Amino acid sequence: xxxxxxxxxxxxxxxxxxxxxxxxxxxxxxxxxxxxxxxxxxxxxxxxxxxxxxxxxxxxxxxxxxxxxxxxxxxxxxxxxxxxxxxxxxxxxxxxxxxxxxxxxxxxxxxxxxxxxxxxxxxxxxxxxxxxxxxxxxxxxxxxxxxxxxxxxxxxxxxxxxxxxxxxxxxxxxxxxxxxxxxxxxxxxxxxxxxxxxxxxxxxxxxxxxxxxxxxxxxxxxxxxxxxxxxxxxxxxxxxxxxxxxxxxxxxxxxxxxxxxxxxxxxxxxxxxxxxxxxxxxxxxxxxxxxxxxxxxxxxxxxxxxxxxxxxxxxxxxxxxxxxxxxxxxxxxxxxxxxxxxxxxxxxxxxxxxxxxxxxxxxxxxxxxxxxxxxxxxxxxxxxxxxxxxxxxxxxxxxxxxxxxxxxxxxxxxxxxxxxxxxxxxxxxxxxxxxxxxxxxxxxxxxxxxxxxxxxxxxxxxxxxxxxxxxxxxxxxxxxxxxxxxxxxxxxxxxxxxxxxxxxxxxxxxxxxxxxxxxxxxxxxxxxxxxxxxxxxxx
Amino acid sequence: xxxxxxxxxxxxxxxxxxxxxxxxxxxxxxxxxxxxxxxxxxxxxxxxxxxxxxxxxxxxxxxxxxxxxxxxxxxxxxxxxxxxxxxxxxxxxxxxxxxxxxxxxxxxxxxxxxxxxxxxxxxxxxxxxxxxxxxxxxxxxxxxxxxxxxxxxxxxxxxxxxxxxxxxxxxxxxxxxxxxxxxxxxxxxxxxxxxxxxxxxxxxxxxxxxxxxxxxxxxxxxxxxxxxxxxxxxxxxxxxxxxxxxxxxxxxxxxxxxxxxxxxxxxxxxxxxxxxxxxxxxxxxxxxxxxxxxxxxxxxxxxxxxxxxxxxxxxxxxxxxxxxxxx
Numbered sequence: 134x135x136x137x138x139x140x141x142x143x144x145x146x147x148x149x150x151x152x153x154x155x156x157x158x159x160x161x162x163x164x165x166x167x168x169x170x171x172x173x174x175x176x177x178x179x180x181x182x183x184x185x186x187x188x189x190x191x192x193x194x195x196x197x198x199x200x201x202x203x204x205x206x207x208x209x210x211x212x213x214x215x216x217x218x219x220x221x222x223x224x225x226x227x228x229x230x231x232x233x234x235x236x237x238x239x240x241x242x243x244x245x246x247x248x249x250x251x252x253x254x255x256x257x258x259x260x261x262x263x264x265x266x267x268x269x270x271x272x273x274x275x276x277x278x279x280x281x282x283x284x285x286x287x288x289x290x291x292x293x294x295x296x297x298x299x300x301x302x303x304x305x306x307x308x309x310x311x312x313x314x315x316x317x318x319x320x321x322x323x324x325x326x327x328x329x330x331x332x333x334x335x336x337x338x339x340x341x342x343x344x345x346x347x348x349x350x351x352x353x354x355x356x357x358x359x360x361x362x363x364x365x366x367x368x369x370x371x372x373x374x375x376x377x378x379x380x381x382x383x384x385x386x387x388x389x390x391x392x393x394x395x396x397x398x399x400x401x402x403x404x405x406x407x408x409x410x411x412x413x414x415x416x417x418x419x420x421x422x423x424x425x426x427x428x429x430x431x432x433x434x435x436x437x438x439x440x441x442x443x444x445x446x447x448x449x450x451x452x453x454x455x456x457x458x459x460x461x462x463x464x465x466x467x468x469x470x471x472x473x474x475x476x477x478x479x480x481x482x483x484x485x486x487x488x489x490x491x492x493x494x495x496x497x498x499x500x501x502x503x504x505x506x507x508x509x510x511x512x513x514x515x516x517x518x519x520x521x522x523x524x525x526x527x528x529x530x531x532x533x534x535x536x537x538x539x540x541x542x543x544x545x546x547x548x549x550x551x552x553x554x555x556x557x558x559x560x561x562x563x564x565x566x567x568x569x570x571x572x573x574x575x576x577x578x579x580x581x582x583x584x585x586x587x588x589x590x591x592x593x594x595x596x597x598x599x600x601x602x603x604x605x606x607x608x609x610x611x612x613x614x615x616x617x618x619x620x621x622x623x624x625x626x627x628x629x630x631x632x633x634x635x636x637x638x639x640x641x642x643x644x645x646x647x648x649x650x651x652x653x654x655x656x657x658x659x660x661x662x663x664x665x666x667x668x669x670x671x672x
Numbered sequence: 673x674x675x676x677x678x679x680x681x682x683x684x685x686x687x688x689x690x691x692x693x694x695x696x697x698x699x700x701x702x703x704x705x706x707x708x709x710x711x712x713x714x715x716x717x718x719x720x721x722x723x724x725x726x727x728x729x730x731x732x733x734x735x736x737x738x739x740x741x742x743x744x745x746x747x748x749x750x751x752x753x754x755x756x757x758x759x760x761x762x763x764x765x766x767x768x769x770x771x772x773x774x775x776x777x778x779x780x781x782x783x784x785x786x787x788x789x790x791x792x793x794x795x796x797x798x799x800x801x802x803x804x805x806x807x808x809x810x811x812x813x814x815x816x817x818x819x820x821x822x823x824x825x826x827x828x829x830x831x832x833x834x835x836x837x838x839x840x841x842x843x844x845x846x847x848x849x850x851x852x853x854x855x856x857x858x859x860x861x862x863x864x865x866x867x868x869x870x871x872x873x874x875x876x877x878x879x880x881x882x883x884x885x886x887x888x889x890x891x892x893x894x895x896x897x898x899x900x901x902x903x904x905x906x907x908x909x910x911x912x913x914x915x916x917x918x919x920x921x922x923x924x925x926x927x928x929x930x931x932x933x934x935x936x937x938x939x940x941x942x943x944x945x946x947x948x949x950x951x952x953x954x955x956x957x958x959x960x961x962x963x964x965x966x967x968x969x970x971x972x973x974x975x976x977x978x979x980x981x982x983x984x985x986x987x988x989x990x991x992x993x994x995x996x997x998x999x
Contacts, residue, residue: 293755296722299742300749302772302820307743311768315759407684410724 140498147492147511147552154549155514158525159375165528166368177369187353187366191373194333194349197264201271201332202325208272208423209279209324215420216280217287219413220405227421228280229662230428235277236658237651238610240627243341244634244647245431246270248438251342253640255434262344270338273427275328282324283317288404290316322388330381334374334518336613337627341634350374351520355616358524368528371521382516432651439644450645465621467646470629474653477625478608481547485604488548489555490597496556497563508556515553519613522546527617542618543625547608554607555600562596563589599664606657610650626650673698674719674824674858679728680880681714688714690880691728694858696824701850701857703867706877707903712860715877716826719858720749732823743772748822752829754813756801762788762812763797769820787815790849807838814846818853825850825857831866843869864905868892876900892933898999901931907972908932914969918945920991927996936993937963937973943986947971949979963987 166177181187216228234242246269248254251261260266290313298308314321336351343349348356350370358367408414442449454467465473496508514522526546530536579587612627619628626646633643674696681689689711696702706712717723719730721742730737737745748769757765763784770780788796791811796804804812810830817825830846831839847870850857861867867874868888876884876891884896895901898909908931912922915930922930939961950970951962959978963971963985971987979985 291753291755293751293753294757296717296720296742297749297751297755297816298757298768299722300720300745300747300826301769301816302743302746303768304741304743307772312757312759409683 140495143491144495144499144507147488147495150488151511151514154526154530154545155517155522158522158529159517161529162368162371162521162525164368165364166372169365169368177365178372180366181369181373187370190348190350190353190370193347194351194374194377197267197271197347197349198329198332198335200264201268201275202329204268205272205275205279205328206321206325208427209276210283210321211416212276212280212420212424213282213284213287215417217284218292218405219408219417221408221417223421227424231277231280231424232662233432233655233658234273234428235275236606236654236661237274238612238627238654239274239335239337240341240612240630241435241610241647241651241654242270242274242431243338244630244643245435246273246338247341247634248435248644249431253438255437261342262346264347266342267335267339267347269427270342271328271332271335273431274338275331276424276427278327278331279321279324282327283320286317286320290404292404319388323385326381326385326388330378330385330516333377333381334520336518336520337631340631350377351518351613354524355520355613358527359617364528367524371524374518374521378516378518435644435651436648439641439648442641450641451649453642454645454649465624465629465632467626467629467633467642469622470624470626470646471649473623474609474625477543477547477623478605479544480541481544481551481608482601482604484544484548485551485555486597486601489552489600489604490559490593492552493556493559493563493593496560508560511556512553514549519546519550519611520617522549523614523617526614537618540623543615543623544608546614546618547611548604550611550614551600551604551607554603555597558600558603559593559596562593595664599661602657602660602664606654606661609653609657626653673733674856675729675731675734676715676719677729677731679715679718679730680726681711681718681723682726687880689718689725689728692877692880692882694875694882694885696856696858697872698856699854700872701847701855701859701870703859703861703871703874704877705861705864705867705874705904707862710877711880712862712877713828714880716749716828716858716860719824720747720826721745722749746820746822747824747826748817748820749826750813750817750828750830752832754809754833756809756813756816758801760801761797762793762799762801762804765801765812766797766815766819768816773820783819784815787819790818790853791815792845806834807842810834810842814849818849818855821853823856825855827857827859829861830859832861839866840869846870864903876903878903893993894995895931895997897997898929898931901995906931906933908934908937910969910971914965914967915994917965918989920989920994923996926998929999930994930996932971932989932994934973936990937971937987938990939973939975939979939985939987941986943988945987945989947985947987949981949983949985951981952978954978961985 167173167175169177181191212231216224246266247261249256250258250266250269252259294312294316295308298312303311333349334351335349336355339347339349339352343352350373354367354370354374357363357370408417439450440446440448492507492511496504498504499507523546526542527537530542536542609625610627611625612631615625616628616631619625624632627650630643630646630650633639633646674694676692676694679689679692680687692711692715694702694704694715704712704715714723718725721737721740725738757768760768766784766787767780770783775783784797785794788794791814793808793811793815796808796812801809801812810833814830831842834842843866859870871888873885874888874891875882878899884891884900886894891900891904892906895904895906901909910930910932912928912930915922920930947963947965949961950964953960958974958976961973961975961979963973965971973987
C-alpha cells in the first residue's frame with residue numbers, strides 16, 4: 134500500500150519526540166562513557182571489569198535476576214494452571230488480586246516488604262539488606278506476568294492432549310514434562326524474559342530493601358551519577374545494562390514469535406471446569422492461600438504500620454503528612470509532594486495519550502514492515518530502564534536548549550515510559566475495527582476521515598482512556614527517572630517516600646505516604662479494570 | 673473381557689452416567705451409540721480412567737480396574753479431535769505410548785514403521801502433524817492408539833470430524849485393521865450407519881443408562897422400545913389399533929405399539945390393504961415410498977421403481993416381522 138503523506142506527517146511528531154527525548158540522551162550516555170574528557174578513552178569500561186566492587190555489582194545484578202525469575206516461574210505456574218483450568222467461587226476476584234502488585238509502584242512494593250520483613254517486622258524477622266527480602270519482593274511484583282502470560286496459553290491447550298498422553302501410559306508428571314511443558318514453553322520463555330528484565334533493572338525495591346548492601350547496575354548508575362558524580366562510570370554502567378536489556382528483549386521477541394505457531398486452540402470457556410477430586414480442591418486452596426499470603430499480607434502490614442503509633446492505632450502519621458513537624462529547606466513537604474505529583478501527572482497523561490494515539494494511527498495505517506518497525510522502536514523506552522532515561526536527561530538535555538530546569542522535564546520522562554502502554558492499549562482495538570466496520574462505513578458513503586471520526590474514534594476512545602489511566606498510574610508512581618531529575622522543590626510522592634525512609638523518626642510517615650500513593654494507583658487500576666471489562670488487553 | 677456394572681458418574685451433582693451396564697467380549701467390536709448428551713463419552717472416559725465414577729464397578733477379566741490410574745490401565749483412547757501432539761511429528765506421536773513403556777529405541781522405530789504401514793501411511797514418520805489432511809490425521813491418531821497394543825481400544829467418534837465419503841471408506845478399513853490385530857474395541861458414535869457397518873454388537877445409551885444391547889440385526893428386528901426403534905431409524909411405529917386394521921393382531925393386551933420394518937411391507941396389485949402414495953423419493957438404488965393409510969396413518973417402505981404421488985397402491989405386511997412393545 135502507498136504511504137499517504139498525512140501518515141508521514143503524523144509519524145513525524147512521535148518520531149521527533151522519541152529522537153530528542155530518547156535516542157539523543159542514549160547517544161549522549163554512550164558518548165559520555167567513551168569520550169569522558171573530550172578524548173576517546175575506555176577507562177570507564179576497563180574499570181567495570183577490573184574494579185571488584187563493580188564486578189560484584191554486575192554479578193549480583195545477573196544472579197539475583199536469574200533467581201527471581203526462576204522463583205517467580207515456579208510459583209506462578211501452579212497459579213496459572215489453577216486459573217486456566219478450574220472454575221471456582223471468587224475466581225475473577227482472585228485473578229484481579231494477582232494484578233494488584235504489578236500495578237503498584239515499585240517503591241511502594243519496596244516499602245510494603247520493608248514493613249513486613251524489615252526492622253520492627255510483626256513476624257520478628259529483619260531481612261533488610263538480605264537477598265531474601267529482594268527475592269520475595271521481586272516474586273510479589275512479577276507473579277502476575279507469569280500467571281497472565283502462561284495462563285492465557287494454558288487456557289487454550291486442549292485437555293484432550295493430556296488425556297491422550299495419559300491413556301498412552303504417561304503418568305501425571307510425565308504428561309506435564311512431555312506434553313504440557315513443551316506446549317507452554319513459548320509463553321513461559323516470554324514471561325520469564327519479562328520477569329528477568331524487570332528484576333535485572335530493579336531499582337526502587339533494591340534501594341529500599343537492599344539497604345546499600347546489595348546494588349544492581351541500576352542502583353549503581355544512580356549512585357555513581359548522583360552521589361559520586363562519576364558520569365563516565367555511570368555512563369559505562371548504563372551502556373553495559375543496555376546491552377543486557379537488548380539481549381533480553383531479543384530473546385523475548387524470539388519467544389513471542391514462536392507463540393504464533395499453530396496449536397489446537399480451543400475457546401477458554403470450554404476448558405475451565407469445576408474441581409472434582411479432593412486433590413484438585415486441595416491444589417486450588419493451596420494456590421489461593423499462597424496468593425493471598427504473598428499479595429495481601431505485605432499490603433495489610435504496610436497499612437497497619439502506617440496507622441501504628443506509640444499510643445496505639447491512630448492517624449498521626451497521616452496528619453503529619455499535612456502538617457510536617459520537621460519540614461526543612463532541602464526537604465519538600467509531603468503535602469507539596471502530593472500536589473507536585475498530580476500536577477506532573479496531568480501533562481504526562483496528555484503528552485502520552487496524544488503521542489501514543491498519533492503513533493497508534495501510524496502503526497495501524499502503515500501496515501507491513503514500516504508499521505512493525507515503528508511499533509518496535511516505540512516500545513524501546515519500555516525496555517530501557519527508568520534510571521537510564523533519567524540519567525540520559527541529566528547528561529543530554531542541557532544543550533542545544535537547557536531543559537534541565539524546565540518544569541516539563543518530569544512529565545516528559547513519565548510520558549516516555551507511558552507511551553508504549555498507550556500504544557498497546559489502543560492499537561489492538563484500532564486493528565480490530567479496521568476492516569469490516571470501515572468497509573461498511575465506506576459503502577454507506579463515508580470518506581476515510583469521516584469513517585475514522587464516526588467509527589474508529591468512539592471505539593478507540595475507550596481504549597485511549599485505558600491507556601491514559603495507565604499513563605496516570607505510571608506518572609504518579611515513577612521513581613527511577615524522577616529521582617534523577619526532580620529538585621527538592623519538584624519532588625513527587627515516590628521521591629518524598631524515599632526521603633522519609635532515609636530520615637530518622639519518619640518511618641511511620643513513609644508508610645502513610647506509601648499508602649496514599651497506593652490508594653491513588655488503586656483508583657487508576659480499578660478504572661482500567663472496569664473499562665477493559667472482560668476483554669483481555671495487550672498489556 | 674470388559675465388564676461395566678451399575679456405573680454412575682456425576683458432574684456437579686447431575687448424573688452423566690446413571691447405573692450403566694455393559695460387557696465387551698474379547699476380540700469383538702462393540703459400538704456404544706446414543707444421542708449427544710446421553711453419557712457415551714463419559715462412559716468411555718470413565719473406562720479409560722480419566723473420569724472417576726461415583727459408584728459402580730469396571731473390571732477387566734474379572735479384576736477391578738477402578739484403583740488403576742489411567743496410564744496403567746493399558747486401554748487406548750482415540751479422540752474425535754484426534755488430540756495429536758502438535759510439538760511432535762508423526763513418528764513422535766505414534767512412538768509416544770511405546771516410549772512410555774520404556775521400549776528400546778530400535779524396537780520402537782520398527783513398531784512405528786509397522787503401525788504406519790498398517791494404517792496405510794508408510795513413510796509418513798517425518799511429516800509434521802500440521803501438514804496432514806483430515807483423513808491422514810485420523811490414521812495417525814489410530815496408529816498412535818494401536819501402537820502400544822492396548823488390551824482394549826476405546827474410540828470416541830473417531831470419524832466424526834470427516835466428510836461422508838471419507839468416513840465410509842475409513843470405516844471399512846478400520847474394521848479390517850481391528851480384525852487383523854484382533855483388537856477388543858469399544859466404539860462410540862451417534863451415527864446409525866457407522867454403528868451398523870462396524871459393530872459386532874451395538875449398545876444404545878440414553879440418559880446415562882444402557883437401554884439396549886444386541887447385534888445390529890437383532891436391534892433392527894427386535895427393538896426393545898419405541899425410542900430405540902426411532903433412534904436407530906425405524907419409522908413405521910403404529911398404535912395397536914391401527915395395526916389391527918391391517919389384520920395384524922398384537923400378541924397381548926399390554927402391547928400397545930408395533931413397529932413394521934420397511935422391508936416387511938410388500939407392494940403388489942393383489943395385496944389386501946389399500947393406501948395412497950403420498951410421496952416417492954429416489955434415494956440411490958431404491959425409492960422411498962410414503963403410503964397414506966388415511967386417518968393420519970403413514971407407512972414407509974422401499975420400492976425398486978418410483979410411483980407417482982396420488983396413485984392408489986396395495987400392500988401386505990409380513991406379520992412375523994412386526995415387533996411389539998409396551999410404550
